[in-house]
Amino acid sequence: MLRGLDIRDMLIIDRLELAFQPGLNVLTGETGAGKSILLDSLGFVLGWRGRAELVRQGADQGEVTAWFDLAADHPARAILQDAGLEVEDELILRRINTRDGRKTAWVNDRRVSGDVLRALSETLVELHGQHDDRGLLNPRGHRQMLDAFAGADAELATTQAAWRALAAARKALAAAEAKIAETRAEEGYLRHAVAELDALAPEAGEEAALDAQRRLMQAAEKIRTDIARAHEALGLQGAEGLINDASRWLQGAADKAEGQLDPALSAIEAMMLALDDAQRGIETCLDALSFDPFALEQTEERLFAIRALARKHDVLPDDLRGFADDVRGRLAVLDGSTGDLQALAAQVQAAQTAYDAAAANLRAKRQGAAQRLDLAMAAELAPLKMERAVFTTEITTADPGPEGGDAVAFTVATNPGAPTGPINKIASGGELSRFLLALKVCLTQEAEGLTMIFDEIDRGVGGATADAVGRRLAELAQGGQVLVVTHSPQVAALGGHHWRVEKHQQADATLSTVVPLDAGARIDEIARMLSGDKVTEAAREAAKALIKA
Secondary structure, rough: EEEEEEEEEOOOOOEEEEEEEOOEEEEEEOOOOOOOOOOOHHHOOOOOOOOOOOOOOOOEEEEEEEEEEEEOOOHHHHHHOOOOOOOOOOEEEEEEEEEOEEEEEEEEEEEEEEHHHHHHHHEEEEEOOOOOOOOOOOOHHHHHHHHHHHHHHHHHHHHHHHHHHHHHHHHHHHHHHHHHHHHHHHHHHHHHHHHHHHOOOOOHHHHHHHHHHHHHHHHHHHHHHHHHHHHHOOOOOHHHHHHHHHHHHHHHHOOEEEEEEEEHHHHHHHHHHHHHHHHHHHHHHHHHOOOOOOOOHHHHHHHHHHHHHHHHHOOOOHHHHHHHHHHHHHHHHHHHHHHHHHHHHHHHHHHHHHHHHHHHHHHHHHHHHHHHHHHHHHHHHOOOOOOOEHHHHHHHHEEEEEEEEEEEEEEEEOOOOOOOOOOHHHHHHHHHHHHHHHHHHHHOOOOOOOOOEEEEEEEEEHHHHHHHHHHHHHHOOOOOOOEEEEOHHHHHOOEEEEEEEEEEOOOEEEEEEEOOOHHHHHHHHHHHHHHHOOOHHHHHHHHHHHHHH
């Protein structure tokens, strides 16, 4: 509920502070007195789009502060919490506009963006007038309004979830089809590559082993010659024979040497064992260096084949096996594509069926709500002297989407049998006001904590019709808060709280102010609205009669 509004240096207002009350709050005044400036200022602090130049001439900046009471379950609390702002029972909005056009906003003394401000405003205030394209006159919002009236949150959530599931299933199918099409386009190349790789069957590390073997074989002849010479030097014709001779000679002399040759003989025996180990190692190496004359050619052929395949497929030689496995996997997808595509298509069909069922359930909910809304509108239009008018909620087929496949439009016919059409194109000014008021009443019956503002909603009507409009506004304000800017004395007379907007011409400026009216001043204001500039006693009596009625 809007409790107060403080305006400083905005347009023709230098300083103005208003304290609003629950119930029906009425603002009146002569044309051009500045009533629209109040709404412009309120819209500014709420983040609405409006006039570009708002700062009063001669001032450096304009500032508007609005404060609201928040009930415990007010939806603004969730927005504050999501934005990381402190949640209190009182909400204070403040916004500044500098002369150069820069705008800055605060919520409970915390700097916020315009998006946060606008999100809060949608839960705090709703403005309606004949030229308001943000609300009931905008067909793009009719479906959302009908869903709110229907209480279709559960059905809408189910439909949105089904739509997301359908979109995901379609995406998976499309991705599989694209991948299969891509693989099929290069199927011949892939199958040839797999055959080539399988025929060669390279192993990880094989290229390095073949390269080492090749280099060894290339140098083997020279190496084997030197090693064979060493083997001969250590054999019977060389070191082994000489050591054997030395051992035999020393053993023959050992018996007469009184044990002095025993250490030498032990050393020679160890030497013979070491020499035997060396000879066996050399023989093993000579055996390894013995190869088929064609072995080098075969080794080189395999080595070069592995390297060629690696270059062809732009992978490392050690990665050829993994590359082959990947290609086989792609071909396996292609070979099993029929079954996979059928399974994915079945998932799409199942998701489509689930979505169609959810959308149909939501449509049924909307159709039932449309009938209730049409009946409720008929009941509301009768007291507003429009019992012959017909309001119809039209539901037509639209492209499927997350909110179902329905298009919703509010249409009217001013008389039975007359063609129906959009509210703002069929109804006259006075009729439009009453249609909007009736629709507002029907759609906001469950609204909690919402301040409703009607900007000259009674324009074009008078007499008994204006009285009917005023009484409906008064009923709408019971238990809530309604602000109405009006030129109708019948509406003004039904207000619970009354302010008059006045404009004063000073020497160097024109200023607007708002004056709260007591009982006597209120009679004079309504009398002025009845009779014009000259307030007669008869007008005062008529004003008293309206207030008492």
